[in-house]
Amino acid sequence: MGLKPATNPDVESATIELSIDGKTVAAKDGVSLYDVISSTGKIVPAMCYHYTFDPFGSCGMCLVMQEGKKAPVRSCTAKATAGMIIRTEGEDLFLARKKAVEKHLSVHPLDCPVCDADGHCELQDMAFQHGVTNLPNAKQKFIPEDTRSLVLDFNMNRCIACAECINVCKDVLMIDALQFMKKGGFNQVVAKGDVPLSCEFCGDCLAVCPVGAITNKFSKYLYKPWQMKKTTTTCNYCGDGCQMYLETKDAEVIRVTSPLSWKNKWGDRADTAKGHGGICVRGRFGFEYIDGKDRLQHPLVREGNQLVQKPWLETMHLLVDRFTALKRKHGADAIAGLITARCTNEELYLFQKLMRSVLGSNHLDSSARYGHMNFVRASKHAVGLGRTPNDWEDLTKAKAVLLIGSNITETNPLTAVRIKEAIRVYKAQVATFDAAITNMAKLASHPFVIRPGTEGLVIDGLVKATIEQDLVDEEATAKHPQAFQALKSALAGISLDQIAVQTGVPKEAFRDVSAIFAEAPRSIILCAEGIVRRQNGYQNVLKLIDLAWITGKLGKPGCGVNTLTEEPNEQGAVDMGVAPEYLPGQAAFNDPAARERFAKAWDSALPAVSPGAHLVEILKRCKSGQIKALYVIGENPLATLPASMEVRAALEKLELLIVQDPFLTETGRHAHFVLPACTYAEKEGTFTNLEGRVLRVRQAMDPVGDSLPDWHIMTALANAMGSHWDYQSANDIQAEIMKLLPGYYNLGQPRKVAASPDAYLANGYVAEVAGRYRNPSTSQDGKRPFALVMGQLLVHSGKLSTQAPGLIKLTPNTGRLRMNPQDIERLGLKDGEKVRLISDRGSLQLGVQPDLSVAPGTCFFPEHFNEPPVKDLMTVSVDPTTGVPSFKLTWVGIERA
Ligand code: SF4
Numbered sequence: 001m002g003l004k005p006a007t008n009p010d011v012e013s014a015t016i017e018l019s020i021d022g023k024t025v026a027a028k029d030g031v032s033l034y035d036v037i038s039s040t041g042k043i044v045p046a047m048c049y050h051y052t053f054d055p056f057g058s059c060g061m062c063l064v065m066q067e068g069k070k071a072p073v074r075s076c077t078a079k080a081t082a083g084m085i086i087r088t089e090g091e092d093l094f095l096a097r098k099k100a101v102e103k104h105l106s107v108h109p110l111d112c113p114v115c116d117a118d119g120h121c122e123l124q125d126m127a128f129q130h131g132v133t134n135l136p137n138a139k140q141k142f143i144p145e146d147t148r149s150l151v152l153d154f155n156m157n158r159c160i161a162c163a164e165c166i167n168v169c170k171d172v173l174m175i176d177a178l179q180f181m182k183k184g185g186f187n188q189v190v191a192k193g194d195v196p197l198s199c200e201f202c203g204d205c206l207a208v209c210p211v212g213a214i215t216n217k218f219s220k221y222l223y224k225p226w227q228m229k230k231t232t233t234t235c236n237y238c239g240d241g242c243q244m245y246l247e248t249k250d251a252e253v254i255r256v257t258s259p260l261s262w263k264n265k266w267g268d269r270a271d272t273a274k275g276h277g278g279i280c281v282r283g284r285f286g287f288e289y290i291d292g293k294d295r296l297q298h299p300l301v302r303e304g305n306q307l308v309q310k311p312w313l314e315t316m317h318l319l320v321d322r323f324t325a326l327k328r329k330h331g332a333d334a335i336a337g338l339i340t341a342r343c344t345n346e347e348l349y350l351f352q353k354l355m356r357s358v359l360g361s362n363h364l365d366s367s368a369r370y371g372h373m374n375f376v377r378a379s380k381h382a383v384g385l386g387r388t389p390n391d392w393e394d395l396t397k398a399k400a401v402l403l404i405g406s407n408i409t410e411t412n413p414l415t416a417v418r419i420k421e422a423i424r425v426y427k428a429q430v431a432t433f434d435a436a437i438t439n440m441a442k443l444a445s446h447p448f449v450i451r452p453g454t455e456g457l458v459i460d461g462l463v464k465a466t467i468e469q470d471l472v473d474e475e476a477t478a479k480h481p482q483a484f485q486a487l488k489s490a491l492a493g494i495s496l497d498q499i500a501v502q503t504g505v506p507k508e509a510f511r512d513v514s515a516i517f518a519e520a521p522r523s524i525i526l527c528a529e530g531i532v533r534r535q536n537g538y539q540n541v542l543k544l545i546d547l548a549w550i551t552g553k554l555g556k557p558g559c560g561v562n563t564l565t566e567e568p569n570e571q572g573a574v575d576m577g578v579a580p581e582y583l584p585g586q587a588a589f590n591d592p593a594a595r596e597r598f599a600k601a602w603d604s605a606l607p608a609v610s611p612g613a614h615l616v617e618i619l620k621r622c623k624s625g626q627i628k629a630l631y632v633i634g635e636n637p638l639a640t641l642p643a644s645m646e647v648r649a650a651l652e653k654l655e656l657l658i659v660q661d662p663f664l665t666e667t668g669r670h671a672h673f674v675l676p677a678c679t680y681a682e683k684e685g686t687f688t689n690l691e692g693r694v695l696r697v698r699q700a701m702d703p704v705g706d707s708l709p710d711w712h713i714m715t716a717l718a719n720a721m722g723s724h725w726d727y728q729s730a731n732d733i734q735a736e737i738m739k740l741l742p743g744y745y746n747l748g749q750p751r752k753v754a755a756s757p758d759a760y761l762a763n764g765y766v767a768e769v770a771g772r773y774r775n776p777s778t779s780q781d782g783k784r785p786f787a788l789v790m791g792q793l794l795v796h797s798g799k800l801s802t803q804a805p806g807l808i809k810l811t812p813n814t815g816r817l818r819m820n821p822q823d824i825e826r827l828g829l830k831d832g833e834k835v836r837l838i839s840d841r842g843s844l845q846l847g848v849q850p851d852l853s854v855a856p857g858t859c860f861f862p863e864h865f866n867e868p869p870v871k872d873l874m875t876v877s878v879d880p881t882t883g884v885p886s887f888k889l890t891w892v893g894i895e896r897a
Pocket residue numbers: 165168169173175176177178199200201202203204205206
């Protein structure tokens with residue numbers, strides 16, 4: 001119906017005036033009358049309307065009187081026009097709305113006591129509000145419950161046919177998995193085709209259902225809404241940083257709900273650009289690990305071959321004795337630490353402070369090293385900005401989006417919804433370049449499946465096509481003529497024809513996409529795993545910055561080069577200084593002024609200016625015996641890294657391995673000390689999401705067993721080692737960070753930042769760019785014709801989600817290799833048949849599984865699972881500038897076993 005939002009960056013709708021209950025109200029011409037009424041603070045009852053999607057107009061509740069009309073009008077579907085005179089209250093309207101409630105209730109079961117929505121049901125509220133007590137003609141539908149879906153049950157006896165579920169799925173999520181179907185004489189909601197629901201399982205349909213017609217299998221019959229404690233917090237699965245409610249009863253997590261719900265339908269449509277308040281399948285159904293049976297409950301200390309349960313005090317005494325003796329004997333350089341970017345900012349800050357000021361070592365790293373560091377380092381180097389410049393609103397309102405090397409609906413599903421809104425509402429042109437057939441490609445205006453590993457060449461093609469077609473921004477390039485000349489020279493030997501052959505993207509496509517990108521007023525580049533987690537990641541980000549520069553998109557509002565963070569706090573890990581090259585605030589570790597400031601604040605000398613070891617180097621030094629003690633918080637290198645990195649040998653060489661984690665991980669099983677840590681649900685703190693927004697993590701329940709928050713354990717350890725840390729809570733740590741990094745906590749708003757390339761283009765660029773456009777060719781040969789890609793699935797996140805039974809139920813490890821059905825057929829294989837997968841690193845046997853999202857010539861195995869150990873077939877290459885190890889793509893042969 002095109003009602004939303006009438007005003008956008010391209011169209012400024014006229015401001016009109018109309019009268020509502022005797023008051024003159026200004027509004028934008030053409031918006032929903034319901035929205036205008038809501039904006040005055042009046043709440044007109046509504047059951048089928050929600051501000052996030054277009055009105056449907058079925059429930060008959062939002063009635064108002066419009067002067068000049070005899071009958072009441074439905075305000076949700078009516079458009080505001082100049083001069084309208086509207087009345088929203090009166091006996092006539094009350095009776096008309098009451099009639100609508102009676103109509104719905106006359107075919108609705110009165111099973112409130114056993115309904116999950118009891119106490120949280122709009123129909124129930126409306127019946128109370130309108131005094132509906134008597135239903136002489138009530139009849140029941142007696143429709144059997146549809147329990148075929150793995151996460152949701154559909155009870156169509158309770159459905160009021162408002163279509164909110166169908167509309168949110170079709171309109172907002174663009175998944176379109178539901179439909180009405182006439183069955184047994186009633187209009188019922190069913191999965192498209194009346195089969196078991198197979199969709200992205202985000203549960204947004206459940207969230208907006210105003211009655212108990214869609215129920216959550218995970219929490220059915222377990223609660224009444226008023227029995228639960230509801231804690232607003234930030235999701236711990238990905239960098240989108242969605243806000244969610246953890247609902248708990250005593251020590252049990254019962255369910256997760258979202259700000260999106262029928263209860264918050266009175267929003268401003270223009271605000272949907274900042275997010276619609278939904279969450280994804282991981283956020284909604286991946287909570288069971290929090291209070292799961294496998295949580296570590298007590299500290300464990302190695303005695304011989306065994307890990308033996310000990311009390312905290314004894315454990316800490318033993319640990320401090322070992323640490324102190326080791327430091328005395330071998331020096332601080334023999335100590336290193338790794339921490340997960342699933343920890344809070346306060347914990348990450350404390351970790352680097354502990355490593356540097358207490359243990360005296362600068363050998364420290366976080367999981368941001370697995371890829372995000374390529375983006376941070378390149379962006380900081382070129383434009384002085386160690387994070388993304390654009391927020392969700394910029395992304396939503398973009399007119400051109402270049403999505404390169406990203407399966408965004410799988411890794412960052414809610415950022416993906418922003419792109420969907422950009423397509424649907426703001427009519428953005430979206431070009432996707434990925435080696436998989438992604439969901440976003442199905443919606444994009446310019447989708448391209450590229451040959452695996454050629455993301456860098458695609459960028460070469462785009463830069464080349466921009467210059468060839470003279471699409472350059474005169475102002476941006478004229479400011480730095482030498483740099484521009486150097487870029488042109490660097491590209492001189494590159495031919496679009498050749499790139500087209502190498503990448504599989506037609507030459508014309510490079511021309512079209514570069515023109516769209518250059519000519520759009522708001523153009524955004526979004527790169528992810530296919531760039532930052534792959535070989536040449538650092539250089540490829542720099543090339544994207546070149547593209548943005550020459551098209552005038554650097555530093556321009558609503559434009560920029562961005563990335564996605566897979567873990568919730570990768571940005572925070574870098575900002576808090578958990579990297580040998582950075583102090584907090586991304587100050588260079590060897591910057592004398594910064595060193596002095598932190599040394600003073602911490603009342604301690606910093607480790608000497610020498611290159612500290614990053615993740616790969618730490619593991620190397622563990623293996624060589626230089627590093628003898630490793631403190632690992634929430635990381636699991638043994639399960640993550642390929643065998644060729646010899647992590648096991650490195651860990652076995654250690655004199656002291658401490659693993660702090662909510663679970664006993666593969667790495668933990670090799671440890672001398674295992675310290676039980678809390679999950680995010682049991683602690684306070686903040687995460688910094690991919691937009692740079694600092695978001696609150698709030699404690700929803702008491703710690704499980706004897707587990708403690710990571711900050712608490714680190715504080716105890718520092719004090720036991722002779723420091724005087726006085727942190728009683730995460731707030732105390734936050735207060736310290738606030739003093740050292742003023743403005744970092746920004747009350748939930750991304751800090752506005754602008755890219756500025758001038759210094760870089762004027763100094764050093766000319767020399768650097770000369771070697772940038774020489775991509776090594778991919779190492780495909782006749783013997784290894786298939787690209788083996790390891791990557792993320794929508795339902796999972798790292799290894800953490802595999803601890804959540806609900807997510808495992810939805811997507812278990814099949815242990816099979818996913819291949820395009822065409823390839824399976826071409827090799828004469830059958831679904832499930834065993835093959836031998838051969839790489840330069842070895843071979844293993846596993847079954848095959850057809851998967852239409854896998855492009856021909858490619859095969860895929862989810863990175864979350866190690867059974868069979870496909871990761872050990874991967875080769876590792878380490879970025880020479882950033883030390884980022886890439887090991888998600890290799891070339892393999894496939895033979896029938
Ligand atoms: S769970 Fe999400 S994707 Fe599935 S039907 Fe509901 S709204 Fe659509």
